[in-house]
Amino acid sequence: MESSPFSFLMMTCQVGAEHVLKQEILSKYPEFRFSYSRPGFLTWKIPSCLIQKDKMEIQSVFMRYCGVSLGKITGDDFAKNAVQFWNRIGERKFDRLHVFPKDKATPGESGYEPGLTEESRRIFKTIVSHAPEFFQNKPRFSFPEIEASKGDTVMDCLIAAPGEWWIGYHQAVDWRSSFPGGLLTLSMPSDAVSRAFLKFEEGLRWSGFPIQTGSRCADIGSAPGGGAQALLCRGAEVLGVDPAEMSPVLMKHPRFTHLRGRINQLKRRYFRKSRWITTDMNVSPNYTLDVLEDLVLHPEIRIRGMLFTLKLLKWELFADIPDYIDRIRNWGFNDIKVNQLQFNRQEVMLAAIKNPFHR
Ligand SMILES: C[S@@+](CC[C@H](N)C(=O)[O-])C[C@H]1O[C@@H](n2cnc3c(N)ncnc32)[C@H](O)[C@@H]1O
Known part of the structure; x- marks a missing residue:
């Protein structure tokens, strides 16, 4: 249970859909206060009592990922950020680590498709390599695309911009929330005839x-x-x-x-x-x-x-x-x-x- 009366949620969606996600959330969850948004990324201030046992199950058409925010870490040095990451999460227990970017553009625009990037994969590896001994060489922290199982608590690192990592956590409650940032790793087969x-x-x-x-x-x-x-x-x-x-x-x-x-x-x-x-x-x-x-x-x-x-x-x-x-x-x-x-x-x-x- 959080000690502060308010907590922050962070969410991702498709670039361009922020305004519809905002309206949708405000109509379904009147106790949420909109805090901040930029393309593909929104934050909300909510009463902490709504976060029970780390389980937030939000029903939304336009939301792709939602986690409880533990604030952001800034700086271009991955190793220093990784040390701060572990300090920030402290003694919190979790089952999986997901590192993922927010979208940069609309899907399909100039060939862009949402997904994990080289940068997010490198950040995942840097965080794991700076982890306390307990996390080292554990299969469930071994690769960036690893899916969570239903019920797992997932520690998240959302890359909102180069050198800007938002730390948070969520519980995997359904198919979408099992993937890092709700993102599948899927690419077009060479013989696919259309997107x-x-x-x-x-x-x-x-x-x-x-x-x-x-x-x-x-x-x-x-x-x-x-x-x-x-x-x-x-x-x-x-x-x-x-x-x-x-x-x-x-x-x-x-x-x-x-x-x-x-x-x-x-x-x-x-x-x-x-x-x-x-x-x-x-x-x-x-x-x-x-x-x-x-x-x-x-x-x-x-x-x-x-x-x-x-x-x-x-x-x-x-x-x-x-x-x-x-x-x-x-x-x-x-x-x-x-x-x-x-x-x-x-x-x-x-x-x-x-x-x-x-x-
Ligand atoms: C976005 S494209 C479909 C892409 C396609 N599903 C694929 O897998 O490549 C839309 C298609 O809908 C077709 N279409 C539009 N109205 C239609 C109708 N009344 N009956 C059948 N096809 C229609 C268009 O001819 C066009 O090829």
Whole structure:
């Protein structure tokens, strides 16, 4: 338990999403006081009593990482900073160490993708090499990408700028909070035909959907085909719908079929065997939902789960997310989650599944 009546939280998000994260947090947690922000990084002053047993479980669409702040360390000498790091955390007990940067730019902008950097990896190694003997040569402190297990207390070092380390801690409570800064280490395979591969590879892992050999998926707005590749890598059979040309890599794939045209022009019977839908159309959220509704409520179609992007063509659309969720729930999907993922741009990823045990 903290001795001061107030504590500070530090959060990261996509560069450009700070204002929506701020509004979201203020509406859900009225006891939080906004303290400070810069691109991709926010801090909050909160009553210390809200931090119980190091466990802060904040529900947010736009937040990627959240930890209790122990303040910052500045200076360009990594070794000196590392000594200060250990002094700062004192006798606190923890299970993992995560070192990660805040984002520098919007995902996909001029080739930039969020993730651990050479610098953050070097800082991790410097901190470990200055650690008290107890931490040395322990497998769980052996490499920067190491994931925490659910329930672990994680000591965090967030690199906000060169020579500016913010120290904090969090408890791993879910999939996202197990990774350093909520960041997956994922890169584009050399044969990936579009950035959508990263988006859907991350989305599939985040959703936990059991898409595997033989799963039948309809991918709507499939061209050129990176998203479909993420499904094919899992062994799925993919029906891609798009008026645009698919990459030849997809057209050659034995488990991929292209239905060329707009979804609203195609006969519903093509989708009788589909059980999963993915979609990433460059259209408004309501258009995407109209397309999905028309498919999932059709009497001959039995869809178990959907994974798709909702494009926030203007940021203000974030306020409609609860209405989008209600609409999808009315179609019979009882397990729904929505997040702005690491590889999403001005959009969010939504996963909805019908729990077979739910009526
Ligand atoms: C962002 S791209 C999709 C990227 C793709 N998912 C990938 O994996 O490479 C959006 C696509 O949506 C398609 N699209 C837009 N409206 C559509 C509709 N009504 N039916 C089918 N495709 C549509 C566009 O032709 C475009 O290729």
